[in-house]
Every structure is written in structure tokens, then in C-alpha cells.
Amino acid sequence: MAVSLFELFKAGIGPSSSHTVGPMEAARRFAGGLADERLLVSVHRLKVSLYGSLGATGKGHGTGPAVMMGLEGEQPARIDPEQMPGRLERIRSTGTLSLAGQHQIRFRESTDIVYYRRKSLPEHPNGMVCQAFDEHGQSLCEHTYYSVGGGFVVAANADGSLEIRADDTPLPYPFNSGKTLLALCQEHELTIADIMLANEQAWRTADDIRTGILELWRVMRECVQNGIRHEGELPGGLKVRRRAASLYRSLMDKTRVDLISPSLSALDWVNLYALAVNEENAAGGRIVTAPTNGAAGIIPAVLHYYWEFCPQADEDG
The missing domain is CATH 3.30.1330.90 (D-3-phosphoglycerate dehydrogenase; domain 3)
Structure with missing residues (x-):
């Protein structure tokens, strides 16, 4: 599949x-x-x-x-x-x-x-x-x-059975486990990203893939920005207060240092970005399901750290 x-x-x-x-x-x-x-x-x-x-x-x-x-x-x-x-x-x-x-x-x-x-x-x-x-x-x-x-x-079908239609699109590098994926990389001297890009082109062009990925990144960035802007209590009746906005202000007050080297400050920023997404998710905001809403903060957090703190970060990267 x-x-x-x-x-x-x-x-x-x-x-x-x-x-x-x-x-x-x-x-x-x-x-x-x-x-x-x-x-x-x-x-x-x-x-x-x-x-x-x-x-x-x-x-x-x-x-x-x-x-x-x-x-x-x-x-x-x-x-x-x-x-x-x-x-x-x-x-x-x-x-x-x-x-x-x-x-x-x-x-x-x-x-x-x-x-x-x-x-x-x-x-x-x-x-x-x-x-x-x-x-x-x-x-x-x-x-x-x-x-x-x-x-x-x-x-469900009329008889109650599930109407599951597996996508049988032929892929240039099919795999069904991490072990097989790594073996394909070694055999063809390709990275995981190379393999995935080649497979994705079974459905759409490289330009469409790039456009689609950048649109997902736009939604992720917007979600983080909303998360560090909104304050107050999260819905649900448990009176849980949002923390991302205050954490963001706290981090901005500190002297920005080189965060490429391992440091607690780097973790603070990554945690902030993930928390901002998680709070927006809890509030019913727009997010990228990645691949579930419960795990939606991880990839935006890593991408934001790359974008904000890694030298020469760009869309190709």
C-alpha cells in the first residue's frame, strides 16, 4: 500500500x-x-x-x-x-x-x-x-x-463491512519497514529524502511537491505564531492557562547566544515551539496533523529551530 x-x-x-x-x-x-x-x-x-x-x-x-x-x-x-x-x-x-x-x-x-x-x-x-x-x-x-x-x-458498505481501498500506485522504491527503507538507501546510494521524493512523484510533479510542502510549513509557522500570541485559558473547563506566550517573552528577554551548540537554551526554544502548537491544537486552532494532532508539535518545533537558529537556513534546506 x-x-x-x-x-x-x-x-x-x-x-x-x-x-x-x-x-x-x-x-x-x-x-x-x-x-x-x-x-x-x-x-x-x-x-x-x-x-x-x-x-x-x-x-x-x-x-x-x-x-x-x-x-x-x-x-x-x-x-x-x-x-x-x-x-x-x-x-x-x-x-x-x-x-x-x-x-x-x-x-x-x-x-x-x-x-x-x-x-x-x-x-x-x-x-x-x-x-x-x-x-x-x-x-x-x-x-x-x-x-x-x-x-x-x-x-462502511451496505452490509457493514469497511470500504477500504488500498492505493496500489506503483512506486520506484517500495518499502514496508524501516529496515527495507535503509536497505534501499544503501543499495541505490540515496538519502531517505531522495527515496521519498522519488516515490512522491508517482502522484505529482516535483514542483507541486515543493509547493505543497512549503504550504504545510506556512501553516506550521502560522500555528506557532498564533500559539505565542494567544493568552488566557484553554477551553475544556479545567482552567488550564496557556504558557507559550509568557515563555516566549521570557526567552526574548534573555541575551541570545549561539544556540547551535548543545545548550539548555536550545531546548527551551524547541520546547516553546512545540508547546505553542500543542496549545493551539487544544484550543481548536489550525494545525498540521503530523501524523496525528497529539504529535503535531514535534516537526514544527524542529523546523522552527532550524529556520531561526541554523546559519544559512532556507526553503531548500
Whole structure:
């Protein structure tokens, strides 16, 4: 099975790739399917049922709001997190939702999104069922989706089995383990980056790959900047205060030294960058899933250290 780096690393919103990004994408697919089947105008009511881990912890992970935005046709990579609170308030105050961004229906979050805390679907812990009904309460469409982690969504077939379609794109350097990858590097006298770039060109051009990677880097940089700018408490009711902004000010007050040599100051900066991303993730901000939201701070932290403190750092590097 071939996996693109743009599947492993993709822009989304916090706080969870499996509980926020995946459900939003599943809801978007469901709404888009209704539009494709010309069923939108017949839809009078929706019900989204969340099972397993989605049902047990979805309220704390923003699953409901993510589902509502997905039903309105939003994509995790494109939605503006800053606009979400206002849009959610509109849905809640008016009791209406713009299905696929095209058809207004009545919608009550408290009854139309159901959290089954102690029920699970058979194929995976993160299951959800989307249903659409006409004005007489008759079912128009029903689909089951599984958010399997990292923002990946798998749809179930009519018999309940998972609709898994492995990418069988031929790669110039196929591998399925770290050992095989290292052996390919030695055999062909290539670096890991060389191998990965060659494989990625099975899907897109080198220019498109570069553009895509730099866009991911742009989102990572923006996320860090937001993290060191925002202050106050993180959502969730535990009254956890953000620390990245104060840590940033503390580090800026110190005399900047050569941080290329091993030092505690270098670790302070790396920790700051990772913390900034983690706090933005917890607040529902835009991040790069890398390859999960829980691990999203590591790569931006390393890249930021390189960019800010390594001599002659540039986009090629």
C-alpha cells in the first residue's frame, strides 16, 4: 500500500485528528453525497449518532461542532477556526443549518447529534452514523463512517463491512519497514529524502511537491505564531492557562547566544515551539496533523529551530 506524505501531513483543526478532523470530513462527505444524489431539497431533518470513543469523549474533543461545520460543507483544511464560534452560535440561536452550504434545514444540536457513550460499532471504536429524513420522517439516506486516526475516514458498505481501498500506485522504491527503507538507501546510494521524493512523484510533479510542502510549513509557522500570541485559558473547563506566550517573552528577554551548540537554551526554544502548537491544537486552532494532532508539535518545533537558529537556513534546506 502506497501512502503519500500529503496524506500523513495535512492541515486541519484541533484538538483531535480522529475526533475532530475525521468527523468533519465524514459529515462533509455525507452532505456532499446528498447533493450529488439530488436529495438536498427533500431533507427535513438530520441525525448524527456518535459511538465508541466518539460518543464517550466527543464533547470534550469538539466532535459536535466539527460535525456541524462538515454538514455545512466545510473541509478541515480550509475552514477558518476564527469564524467557527460565530457560525456555531448562528446555528444554535436560529435552529437552522445550511446543509452542504445550499439547503436550510431545522437543526437542534442537543437532539440531532447523539452521543452513545456506552455503545460501539463493530468495526472500529470511532464510529458514526449519518441519517437524513424527509418531512414525513422517512429515511432518505444513511451512511456509516469510521474515523480511523490521523484524519483518515473509511466508509462502511451496505452490509457493514469497511470500504477500504488500498492505493496500489506503483512506486520506484517500495518499502514496508524501516529496515527495507535503509536497505534501499544503501543499495541505490540515496538519502531517505531522495527515496521519498522519488516515490512522491508517482502522484505529482516535483514542483507541486515543493509547493505543497512549503504550504504545510506556512501553516506550521502560522500555528506557532498564533500559539505565542494567544493568552488566557484553554477551553475544556479545567482552567488550564496557556504558557507559550509568557515563555516566549521570557526567552526574548534573555541575551541570545549561539544556540547551535548543545545548550539548555536550545531546548527551551524547541520546547516553546512545540508547546505553542500543542496549545493551539487544544484550543481548536489550525494545525498540521503530523501524523496525528497529539504529535503535531514535534516537526514544527524542529523546523522552527532550524529556520531561526541554523546559519544559512532556507526553503531548500
